[in-house]
Amino acid sequence: MRWFEIALVGLTLFTGAVWLLDKLWLRKRREAHAGLLEAKEPLVIDYSRAFFPVLAVVLCLRSFVAEPFRIPSSSMMPTLLIGDFILVNKFAYGLRLPISNQKVIATGEPARGDVVVFHPPQHPDQDWIKRVVGLPGDTVAYRDDTVYLNGQPLRYDSRGRYVGKGQGADASGARLLVEQLPGRPHAVLERDDLPFFIQGEGEWTVPAGHYFVMGDNRDNSEDSRFWGFLPEADLRGKAFLIWMHWDRSAGGVDFKRIGSRVP
Template sequence: MRWFEIALVALTFATGIIWLLDRLFLAKRRAERAGLLEAKEPVLVDYSRAFFPVLAVVLVLRSFIAEPFRIPSSSMMPSLLIGDFILVNKFAYGLRLPINNQKIIAIGEPKRGDVAVFRPPHHPEQDWIKRVIGLPGDTVAYRDNQVYVNGEPLTYRPLGRYIGKGRGADMTGASLMQEDLPNRPHPVLERDDLPFFIQGEGEWTVPAGHYFVMGDNRDNSEDSRFWQTHFLPESNLRGKAFLIWMNFDRSAGGIDFSRVGSGIP
Protein backbone atom coordinates (compact mmCIF):
# COMPACT_ATOMS: atom_id res chain seq x y z
CA MET A 1 0.00 0.00 0.00
CA ARG A 2 2.89 2.35 -0.63
CA TRP A 3 0.73 4.29 -3.09
CA PHE A 4 -1.64 5.19 -0.25
CA GLU A 5 1.27 6.29 1.92
CA ILE A 6 2.64 8.48 -0.87
CA ALA A 7 -0.79 9.98 -1.56
CA LEU A 8 -1.39 10.68 2.14
CA VAL A 9 1.95 12.45 2.55
CA ALA A 10 1.47 14.45 -0.67
CA LEU A 11 -2.06 15.57 0.24
CA THR A 12 -1.06 16.48 3.78
CA PHE A 13 1.89 18.51 2.54
CA ALA A 14 -0.11 20.24 -0.21
CA THR A 15 -3.09 21.19 1.97
CA GLY A 16 -0.75 22.34 4.73
CA ILE A 17 1.23 24.61 2.40
CA ILE A 18 -1.93 26.11 0.89
CA TRP A 19 -3.44 26.75 4.33
CA LEU A 20 -0.19 28.27 5.67
CA LEU A 21 0.36 30.56 2.65
CA ASP A 22 -3.22 31.77 2.86
CA ARG A 23 -2.95 32.44 6.59
CA LEU A 24 0.35 34.32 6.29
CA PHE A 25 -0.14 36.26 3.04
CA LEU A 26 -3.18 35.64 0.83
CA ALA A 27 -5.92 36.26 3.43
CA LYS A 28 -4.53 39.71 4.23
CA ARG A 29 -4.38 40.65 0.56
CA ARG A 30 -7.98 39.52 -0.01
CA ALA A 31 -9.14 41.56 2.95
CA GLU A 32 -7.33 44.67 1.67
CA ARG A 33 -8.86 44.30 -1.81
CA ALA A 34 -12.34 43.68 -0.44
CA GLY A 35 -12.34 46.77 1.75
CA LEU A 36 -15.61 46.95 3.71
CA LEU A 37 -17.00 43.90 1.90
CA GLU A 38 -16.52 40.40 3.23
CA ALA A 39 -13.62 38.71 1.42
CA LYS A 40 -14.66 35.47 -0.26
CA GLU A 41 -12.35 32.56 0.49
CA PRO A 42 -11.29 30.47 -2.54
CA VAL A 43 -12.66 26.94 -2.65
CA LEU A 44 -9.15 25.43 -2.67
CA VAL A 45 -8.23 27.30 0.49
CA ASP A 46 -11.51 26.34 2.15
CA TYR A 47 -10.96 22.62 1.44
CA SER A 48 -7.31 22.80 2.48
CA ARG A 49 -8.16 24.44 5.81
CA ALA A 50 -10.82 21.81 6.47
CA PHE A 51 -8.85 18.72 5.44
CA PHE A 52 -5.30 19.53 6.58
CA PRO A 53 -5.86 18.83 10.32
CA VAL A 54 -7.61 15.55 9.54
CA LEU A 55 -4.92 14.42 7.11
CA ALA A 56 -2.15 15.45 9.51
CA VAL A 57 -3.66 13.45 12.38
CA VAL A 58 -4.12 10.37 10.17
CA LEU A 59 -0.55 10.67 8.89
CA VAL A 60 0.93 10.92 12.39
CA LEU A 61 -1.17 8.04 13.74
CA ARG A 62 -0.50 5.79 10.77
CA SER A 63 3.23 6.56 10.51
CA PHE A 64 4.26 6.64 14.15
CA ILE A 65 1.58 4.99 16.33
CA ALA A 66 -0.39 2.16 14.68
CA GLU A 67 -1.17 1.13 11.12
CA PRO A 68 -3.86 -1.29 9.90
CA PHE A 69 -2.98 -4.19 7.60
CA ARG A 70 -5.01 -7.00 6.05
CA ILE A 71 -3.74 -10.60 5.93
CA PRO A 72 -3.94 -11.74 2.27
CA SER A 73 -2.38 -15.22 2.49
CA SER A 74 -2.28 -18.36 4.62
CA SER A 75 1.43 -18.25 5.53
CA MET A 76 0.77 -17.31 9.17
CA MET A 77 -2.05 -19.78 9.82
CA PRO A 78 -3.26 -20.74 12.36
CA SER A 79 -2.13 -17.62 14.25
CA LEU A 80 -3.46 -15.30 11.54
CA LEU A 81 -6.15 -16.21 9.03
CA ILE A 82 -6.87 -14.95 5.53
CA GLY A 83 -9.15 -11.96 5.99
CA ASP A 84 -7.80 -10.88 9.39
CA PHE A 85 -7.39 -7.13 9.78
CA ILE A 86 -4.58 -6.39 12.21
CA LEU A 87 -3.03 -3.40 13.93
CA VAL A 88 0.73 -2.93 13.81
CA ASN A 89 2.70 -1.03 16.46
CA LYS A 90 4.76 1.45 14.39
CA PHE A 91 7.13 2.57 17.19
CA ALA A 92 8.08 -0.84 18.62
CA TYR A 93 11.15 -1.02 16.37
CA GLY A 94 11.90 2.71 16.27
CA LEU A 95 10.18 5.74 14.77
CA ARG A 96 10.51 5.72 10.99
CA LEU A 97 9.69 8.24 8.29
CA PRO A 98 6.82 7.41 5.93
CA ILE A 99 7.58 6.28 2.36
CA ASN A 100 11.34 5.65 2.73
CA ASN A 101 11.05 3.89 6.14
CA GLN A 102 14.19 5.65 7.43
CA LYS A 103 14.59 5.21 11.18
CA ILE A 104 14.86 8.57 12.96
CA ILE A 105 14.60 7.51 16.62
CA ALA A 106 15.76 4.13 17.93
CA ILE A 107 13.31 2.78 20.51
CA GLY A 108 13.40 -1.02 20.43
CA GLU A 109 14.44 -4.06 18.46
CA PRO A 110 12.56 -7.26 17.51
CA LYS A 111 12.46 -10.06 20.05
CA ARG A 112 12.45 -13.73 19.20
CA GLY A 113 8.86 -14.75 18.51
CA ASP A 114 7.59 -11.32 17.48
CA VAL A 115 5.19 -11.25 14.55
CA ALA A 116 6.67 -8.51 12.39
CA VAL A 117 5.50 -6.62 9.32
CA PHE A 118 8.28 -5.77 6.88
CA ARG A 119 9.22 -5.17 3.27
CA PRO A 120 11.07 -8.24 1.97
CA PRO A 121 14.39 -7.51 0.23
CA HIS A 122 13.21 -9.10 -3.04
CA HIS A 123 9.81 -7.32 -3.04
CA PRO A 124 10.49 -3.90 -1.47
CA GLU A 125 7.18 -2.50 -2.72
CA GLN A 126 5.14 -5.04 -0.70
CA ASP A 127 4.35 -5.52 2.99
CA TRP A 128 4.77 -9.06 4.34
CA ILE A 129 4.26 -10.59 7.79
CA LYS A 130 6.22 -13.43 9.44
CA ARG A 131 7.51 -14.50 12.84
CA VAL A 132 11.02 -13.58 13.98
CA ILE A 133 12.91 -16.81 14.69
CA GLY A 134 16.56 -15.79 14.50
CA LEU A 135 18.19 -12.67 15.95
CA PRO A 136 21.55 -11.20 14.86
CA GLY A 137 24.30 -13.72 15.66
CA ASP A 138 21.94 -16.70 15.98
CA THR A 139 22.36 -19.93 14.06
CA VAL A 140 19.00 -21.23 12.86
CA ALA A 141 18.47 -24.68 11.37
CA TYR A 142 15.39 -26.40 9.96
CA ARG A 143 15.46 -30.18 9.59
CA ASP A 144 12.68 -32.76 9.44
CA ASN A 145 10.00 -30.18 10.32
CA GLN A 146 11.90 -29.05 13.40
CA VAL A 147 13.50 -25.69 14.16
CA TYR A 148 16.86 -25.46 15.93
CA VAL A 149 18.13 -22.22 17.45
CA ASN A 150 21.83 -22.12 18.33
CA GLY A 151 21.99 -25.90 18.23
CA GLU A 152 19.01 -26.43 20.56
CA PRO A 153 15.91 -28.07 19.06
CA LEU A 154 12.58 -26.46 19.84
CA THR A 155 10.03 -28.73 21.50
CA TYR A 156 6.60 -29.40 20.01
CA ARG A 157 3.30 -30.41 21.60
CA PRO A 158 0.64 -32.04 19.39
CA LEU A 159 -2.74 -30.29 19.51
CA GLY A 160 -4.63 -32.52 17.11
CA ARG A 161 -5.80 -32.00 13.55
CA TYR A 162 -6.51 -28.54 12.24
CA ILE A 163 -9.96 -27.72 10.87
CA GLY A 164 -9.86 -24.81 8.45
CA LYS A 165 -12.69 -22.71 7.13
CA GLY A 166 -13.31 -20.25 4.34
CA ARG A 167 -10.25 -19.53 2.24
CA GLY A 168 -8.16 -21.54 4.68
CA ALA A 169 -10.21 -24.73 4.34
CA ASP A 170 -7.49 -26.41 2.27
CA MET A 171 -5.39 -26.71 5.44
CA THR A 172 -7.99 -28.98 7.08
CA GLY A 173 -6.29 -32.15 8.29
CA ALA A 174 -2.88 -30.57 8.84
CA SER A 175 -1.06 -31.31 12.09
CA LEU A 176 -1.66 -28.55 14.65
CA MET A 177 1.17 -28.22 17.15
CA GLN A 178 2.46 -25.80 19.73
CA GLU A 179 6.03 -24.73 19.03
CA ASP A 180 7.76 -23.78 22.26
CA LEU A 181 9.88 -20.87 21.16
CA PRO A 182 11.46 -19.49 24.37
CA ASN A 183 9.09 -16.99 26.03
CA ARG A 184 6.78 -17.12 23.00
CA PRO A 185 4.98 -20.46 22.49
CA HIS A 186 2.70 -20.37 19.47
CA PRO A 187 0.77 -22.73 17.18
CA VAL A 188 2.16 -23.99 13.87
CA LEU A 189 0.79 -26.12 11.05
CA GLU A 190 2.51 -28.96 9.21
CA ARG A 191 1.19 -30.98 6.27
CA ASP A 192 1.57 -34.74 6.43
CA ASP A 193 0.11 -35.45 2.99
CA LEU A 194 2.81 -33.78 0.88
CA PRO A 195 5.07 -35.93 -1.29
CA PHE A 196 8.55 -36.37 0.14
CA PHE A 197 10.93 -33.60 -0.79
CA ILE A 198 13.28 -31.22 0.98
CA GLN A 199 11.07 -28.42 2.34
CA GLY A 200 13.35 -25.50 3.09
CA GLU A 201 15.87 -27.46 5.10
CA GLY A 202 19.23 -25.96 5.94
CA GLU A 203 21.28 -24.04 8.48
CA TRP A 204 21.88 -20.29 8.51
CA THR A 205 23.86 -17.89 10.70
CA VAL A 206 22.15 -14.51 10.99
CA PRO A 207 24.49 -11.58 10.28
CA ALA A 208 24.51 -8.35 12.31
CA GLY A 209 21.63 -6.02 11.51
CA HIS A 210 19.47 -8.82 10.09
CA TYR A 211 16.78 -11.31 11.18
CA PHE A 212 15.60 -14.78 10.18
CA VAL A 213 11.82 -14.98 9.77
CA MET A 214 9.41 -17.86 9.18
CA GLY A 215 5.69 -18.33 8.68
CA ASP A 216 3.70 -20.42 11.16
CA ASN A 217 2.22 -22.41 8.27
CA ARG A 218 5.51 -24.18 7.71
CA ASP A 219 4.70 -25.95 4.44
CA ASN A 220 3.03 -22.91 2.84
CA SER A 221 5.24 -19.93 3.56
CA GLU A 222 7.77 -18.10 1.42
CA ASP A 223 10.12 -17.05 4.17
CA SER A 224 13.82 -16.73 4.98
CA ARG A 225 14.40 -20.41 4.22
CA PHE A 226 13.71 -19.79 0.54
CA TRP A 227 14.95 -16.23 -0.08
CA GLN A 228 18.11 -15.82 -2.08
CA THR A 229 19.54 -13.59 0.68
CA HIS A 230 17.83 -15.60 3.50
CA PHE A 231 17.86 -12.65 5.91
CA LEU A 232 15.66 -9.64 6.61
CA PRO A 233 17.56 -6.33 6.96
CA GLU A 234 16.66 -4.31 10.04
CA SER A 235 16.01 -1.31 7.80
CA ASN A 236 13.09 -3.17 6.15
CA LEU A 237 11.09 -3.56 9.37
CA ARG A 238 7.72 -1.79 9.49
CA GLY A 239 6.36 -2.68 12.90
CA LYS A 240 5.11 -5.31 15.34
CA ALA A 241 1.69 -6.90 14.85
CA PHE A 242 -0.26 -7.00 18.12
CA LEU A 243 -4.05 -7.08 17.59
CA ILE A 244 -6.73 -8.52 15.32
CA TRP A 245 -9.44 -5.89 15.07
CA MET A 246 -11.59 -7.52 12.39
CA ASN A 247 -11.93 -10.64 10.27
CA PHE A 248 -13.84 -10.73 7.03
CA ASP A 249 -13.79 -13.74 4.74
CA ARG A 250 -16.73 -13.86 2.35
CA SER A 251 -16.24 -17.56 1.67
CA ALA A 252 -16.50 -18.25 5.42
CA GLY A 253 -19.74 -16.33 5.81
CA GLY A 254 -18.47 -12.78 6.26
CA ILE A 255 -17.41 -11.30 9.61
CA ASP A 256 -16.05 -13.65 12.28
CA PHE A 257 -16.79 -11.78 15.50
CA SER A 258 -14.93 -14.38 17.59
CA ARG A 259 -11.63 -13.01 16.28
CA VAL A 260 -12.38 -9.34 16.90
CA GLY A 261 -10.08 -7.97 19.60
CA SER A 262 -7.86 -11.08 19.73
CA GLY A 263 -4.19 -10.76 20.51
CA ILE A 264 -1.53 -12.34 18.32
CA PRO A 265 0.34 -15.27 19.92
Protein backbone atom coordinates in the same frame (compact mmCIF):
# COMPACT_ATOMS: atom_id res chain seq x y z
CA MET B 1 -0.78 -0.03 0.81
CA ARG B 2 2.27 2.04 -0.15
CA TRP B 3 0.23 4.02 -2.68
CA PHE B 4 -2.07 5.08 0.15
CA GLU B 5 0.89 6.21 2.26
CA ILE B 6 2.29 8.27 -0.63
CA ALA B 7 -1.13 9.81 -1.32
CA LEU B 8 -1.67 10.61 2.38
CA VAL B 9 1.71 12.32 2.70
CA GLY B 10 1.16 14.23 -0.54
CA LEU B 11 -2.29 15.46 0.42
CA THR B 12 -1.13 16.45 3.91
CA LEU B 13 1.78 18.46 2.53
CA PHE B 14 -0.38 20.10 -0.14
CA THR B 15 -3.23 21.13 2.15
CA GLY B 16 -0.75 22.25 4.81
CA ALA B 17 1.15 24.41 2.31
CA VAL B 18 -2.05 25.99 1.00
CA TRP B 19 -3.30 26.69 4.55
CA LEU B 20 0.06 28.24 5.56
CA LEU B 21 0.31 30.40 2.41
CA ASP B 22 -3.22 31.64 2.95
CA LYS B 23 -2.56 32.50 6.58
CA LEU B 24 0.71 34.30 5.90
CA TRP B 25 0.01 36.02 2.58
CA LEU B 26 -2.99 35.11 0.40
CA ARG B 27 -5.70 36.16 2.87
CA LYS B 28 -4.20 39.63 3.38
CA ARG B 29 -3.85 40.10 -0.36
CA ARG B 30 -7.43 38.94 -0.95
CA GLU B 31 -8.82 41.30 1.71
CA ALA B 32 -6.81 44.24 0.35
CA HIS B 33 -8.19 43.75 -3.15
CA ALA B 34 -11.75 43.32 -1.88
CA GLY B 35 -11.79 46.65 -0.04
CA LEU B 36 -15.09 47.11 1.80
CA LEU B 37 -16.58 44.02 0.19
CA GLU B 38 -16.35 40.60 1.82
CA ALA B 39 -13.37 38.73 0.38
CA LYS B 40 -14.45 35.53 -1.34
CA GLU B 41 -12.36 32.53 -0.29
CA PRO B 42 -11.33 30.10 -3.07
CA LEU B 43 -12.67 26.59 -2.73
CA VAL B 44 -9.20 24.99 -2.59
CA ILE B 45 -8.29 27.15 0.42
CA ASP B 46 -11.55 26.35 2.18
CA TYR B 47 -11.04 22.60 1.69
CA SER B 48 -7.36 22.77 2.66
CA ARG B 49 -8.12 24.53 5.94
CA ALA B 50 -10.81 21.97 6.74
CA PHE B 51 -8.93 18.82 5.79
CA PHE B 52 -5.34 19.61 6.80
CA PRO B 53 -5.81 19.01 10.57
CA VAL B 54 -7.60 15.71 9.91
CA LEU B 55 -4.98 14.50 7.42
CA ALA B 56 -2.15 15.53 9.74
CA VAL B 57 -3.62 13.59 12.67
CA VAL B 58 -4.23 10.50 10.53
CA LEU B 59 -0.69 10.67 9.13
CA CYS B 60 0.89 10.97 12.59
CA LEU B 61 -1.19 8.15 14.06
CA ARG B 62 -0.55 5.87 11.08
CA SER B 63 3.17 6.62 10.89
CA PHE B 64 4.14 6.71 14.56
CA VAL B 65 1.45 4.97 16.64
CA ALA B 66 -0.50 2.15 14.92
CA GLU B 67 -1.26 1.16 11.34
CA PRO B 68 -3.94 -1.25 10.05
CA PHE B 69 -3.04 -4.11 7.74
CA ARG B 70 -5.06 -6.91 6.13
CA ILE B 71 -3.76 -10.49 6.01
CA PRO B 72 -3.96 -11.58 2.34
CA SER B 73 -2.35 -15.05 2.49
CA SER B 74 -2.25 -18.22 4.57
CA SER B 75 1.46 -18.12 5.48
CA MET B 76 0.78 -17.26 9.15
CA MET B 77 -1.99 -19.81 9.76
CA PRO B 78 -3.15 -20.87 12.30
CA THR B 79 -2.07 -17.70 14.16
CA LEU B 80 -3.47 -15.31 11.55
CA LEU B 81 -6.15 -16.21 9.02
CA ILE B 82 -6.91 -14.90 5.56
CA GLY B 83 -9.30 -12.02 6.15
CA ASP B 84 -7.85 -10.88 9.48
CA PHE B 85 -7.38 -7.13 9.86
CA ILE B 86 -4.59 -6.39 12.30
CA LEU B 87 -3.09 -3.38 14.05
CA VAL B 88 0.67 -2.90 13.97
CA ASN B 89 2.58 -1.05 16.68
CA LYS B 90 4.66 1.48 14.72
CA PHE B 91 6.88 2.66 17.60
CA ALA B 92 7.93 -0.77 18.94
CA TYR B 93 11.11 -0.84 16.86
CA GLY B 94 11.74 2.88 16.41
CA LEU B 95 9.97 5.88 14.94
CA ARG B 96 10.35 5.88 11.15
CA LEU B 97 9.57 8.44 8.50
CA PRO B 98 6.67 7.62 6.16
CA ILE B 99 7.48 6.41 2.62
CA SER B 100 11.28 6.17 3.16
CA ASN B 101 10.88 4.07 6.36
CA GLN B 102 14.07 5.67 7.70
CA LYS B 103 14.45 5.34 11.47
CA VAL B 104 14.76 8.68 13.26
CA ILE B 105 14.37 7.60 16.91
CA ALA B 106 15.35 4.16 18.27
CA THR B 107 12.82 2.73 20.74
CA GLY B 108 13.53 -1.02 20.74
CA GLU B 109 14.45 -4.12 18.76
CA PRO B 110 12.45 -7.24 17.80
CA ALA B 111 12.33 -10.05 20.34
CA ARG B 112 12.35 -13.72 19.44
CA GLY B 113 8.81 -14.75 18.56
CA ASP B 114 7.52 -11.30 17.61
CA VAL B 115 5.17 -11.21 14.63
CA VAL B 116 6.50 -8.41 12.44
CA VAL B 117 5.37 -6.51 9.35
CA PHE B 118 8.14 -5.56 6.93
CA HIS B 119 9.12 -4.71 3.37
CA PRO B 120 10.63 -7.91 1.92
CA PRO B 121 14.00 -7.18 0.23
CA GLN B 122 12.83 -8.75 -3.05
CA HIS B 123 9.50 -6.84 -3.04
CA PRO B 124 10.21 -3.47 -1.37
CA ASP B 125 6.84 -2.04 -2.40
CA GLN B 126 4.89 -4.76 -0.52
CA ASP B 127 4.09 -5.42 3.15
CA TRP B 128 4.66 -8.97 4.44
CA ILE B 129 4.16 -10.53 7.86
CA LYS B 130 6.18 -13.33 9.51
CA ARG B 131 7.49 -14.40 12.92
CA VAL B 132 11.01 -13.63 14.14
CA VAL B 133 12.78 -16.93 14.83
CA GLY B 134 16.45 -15.97 14.69
CA LEU B 135 18.10 -12.88 16.18
CA PRO B 136 21.47 -11.41 15.13
CA GLY B 137 24.21 -13.95 15.93
CA ASP B 138 21.86 -16.95 16.13
CA THR B 139 22.36 -20.10 14.11
CA VAL B 140 19.04 -21.38 12.78
CA ALA B 141 18.52 -24.73 11.07
CA TYR B 142 15.43 -26.38 9.63
CA ARG B 143 15.43 -30.15 9.07
CA ASP B 144 12.68 -32.79 9.11
CA ASP B 145 9.98 -30.24 10.01
CA THR B 146 12.01 -29.15 13.04
CA VAL B 147 13.62 -25.81 13.85
CA TYR B 148 17.04 -25.95 15.49
CA LEU B 149 18.12 -22.87 17.40
CA ASN B 150 21.84 -22.59 18.16
CA GLY B 151 22.19 -26.35 17.76
CA GLN B 152 19.21 -27.30 19.94
CA PRO B 153 15.99 -28.69 18.43
CA LEU B 154 12.78 -27.00 19.52
CA ARG B 155 10.14 -29.13 21.22
CA TYR B 156 6.76 -29.64 19.53
CA ASP B 157 3.55 -30.56 21.35
CA SER B 158 0.81 -32.12 19.25
CA ARG B 159 -2.69 -30.63 19.28
CA GLY B 160 -4.23 -33.04 16.80
CA ARG B 161 -5.37 -32.13 13.29
CA TYR B 162 -6.21 -28.65 12.13
CA VAL B 163 -9.71 -27.83 10.87
CA GLY B 164 -9.72 -24.85 8.55
CA LYS B 165 -12.64 -22.81 7.30
CA GLY B 166 -13.36 -20.33 4.56
CA GLN B 167 -10.32 -19.51 2.45
CA GLY B 168 -8.17 -21.57 4.80
CA ALA B 169 -10.19 -24.77 4.42
CA ASP B 170 -7.52 -26.40 2.25
CA ALA B 171 -5.25 -26.59 5.32
CA SER B 172 -7.67 -28.98 7.05
CA GLY B 173 -5.92 -32.16 8.09
CA ALA B 174 -2.53 -30.57 8.70
CA ARG B 175 -0.79 -31.38 11.96
CA LEU B 176 -1.47 -28.69 14.55
CA LEU B 177 1.57 -28.29 16.81
CA VAL B 178 2.73 -25.91 19.52
CA GLU B 179 6.33 -24.94 18.80
CA GLN B 180 8.20 -24.18 22.02
CA LEU B 181 10.15 -21.20 20.78
CA PRO B 182 12.01 -19.79 23.82
CA GLY B 183 9.88 -17.10 25.41
CA ARG B 184 7.09 -17.36 22.83
CA PRO B 185 5.35 -20.75 22.37
CA HIS B 186 2.99 -20.59 19.39
CA ALA B 187 0.97 -22.82 17.07
CA VAL B 188 2.32 -24.01 13.71
CA LEU B 189 1.00 -26.19 10.89
CA GLU B 190 2.83 -29.08 9.20
CA ARG B 191 1.47 -30.93 6.16
CA ASP B 192 1.86 -34.69 5.65
CA ASP B 193 0.03 -34.90 2.32
CA LEU B 194 2.57 -33.05 0.16
CA PRO B 195 4.81 -34.81 -2.35
CA PHE B 196 8.23 -35.70 -1.00
CA PHE B 197 10.61 -32.81 -1.53
CA ILE B 198 12.83 -30.62 0.60
CA GLN B 199 10.88 -27.75 2.20
CA GLY B 200 13.48 -25.04 2.69
CA GLU B 201 15.91 -27.16 4.69
CA GLY B 202 19.30 -25.77 5.60
CA GLU B 203 21.33 -23.95 8.24
CA TRP B 204 21.89 -20.21 8.51
CA THR B 205 23.83 -17.84 10.80
CA VAL B 206 22.06 -14.52 11.22
CA PRO B 207 24.35 -11.53 10.57
CA ALA B 208 24.33 -8.32 12.62
CA GLY B 209 21.46 -5.98 11.82
CA HIS B 210 19.31 -8.78 10.34
CA TYR B 211 16.65 -11.29 11.44
CA PHE B 212 15.54 -14.76 10.38
CA VAL B 213 11.77 -14.85 9.91
CA MET B 214 9.40 -17.74 9.22
CA GLY B 215 5.69 -18.23 8.65
CA ASP B 216 3.73 -20.38 11.10
CA ASN B 217 2.26 -22.31 8.16
CA ARG B 218 5.58 -24.03 7.54
CA ASP B 219 4.76 -25.74 4.23
CA ASN B 220 3.13 -22.67 2.70
CA SER B 221 5.36 -19.73 3.54
CA GLU B 222 7.92 -17.85 1.46
CA ASP B 223 10.28 -16.74 4.20
CA SER B 224 13.95 -16.50 5.20
CA ARG B 225 14.51 -20.14 4.31
CA PHE B 226 14.10 -19.16 0.66
CA TRP B 227 15.10 -15.50 0.27
CA GLY B 228 17.50 -14.84 3.12
CA PHE B 229 17.68 -12.52 6.11
CA LEU B 230 15.43 -9.58 6.89
CA PRO B 231 17.37 -6.30 7.26
CA GLU B 232 16.47 -4.26 10.33
CA ALA B 233 15.93 -1.23 8.07
CA ASP B 234 12.97 -2.97 6.36
CA LEU B 235 10.92 -3.45 9.55
CA ARG B 236 7.55 -1.69 9.68
CA GLY B 237 6.29 -2.65 13.12
CA LYS B 238 4.99 -5.32 15.48
CA ALA B 239 1.55 -6.93 15.01
CA PHE B 240 -0.39 -6.93 18.26
CA LEU B 241 -4.18 -7.00 17.72
CA ILE B 242 -6.85 -8.43 15.40
CA TRP B 243 -9.47 -5.68 15.10
CA MET B 244 -11.66 -7.27 12.41
CA HIS B 245 -12.07 -10.51 10.47
CA TRP B 246 -13.94 -10.72 7.18
CA ASP B 247 -14.05 -13.83 5.00
CA ARG B 248 -17.05 -14.02 2.68
CA SER B 249 -16.51 -17.73 2.00
CA ALA B 250 -16.73 -18.40 5.76
CA GLY B 251 -19.90 -16.38 6.31
CA GLY B 252 -18.52 -12.85 6.59
CA VAL B 253 -17.51 -11.38 9.95
CA ASP B 254 -16.12 -13.68 12.65
CA PHE B 255 -16.86 -11.79 15.84
CA LYS B 256 -14.88 -14.28 17.97
CA ARG B 257 -11.61 -13.08 16.42
CA ILE B 258 -12.26 -9.37 16.95
CA GLY B 259 -10.10 -8.00 19.75
CA SER B 260 -7.79 -11.05 19.90
CA ARG B 261 -4.13 -10.44 20.67
CA VAL B 262 -1.53 -11.73 18.21
CA PRO B 263 0.39 -14.43 20.11
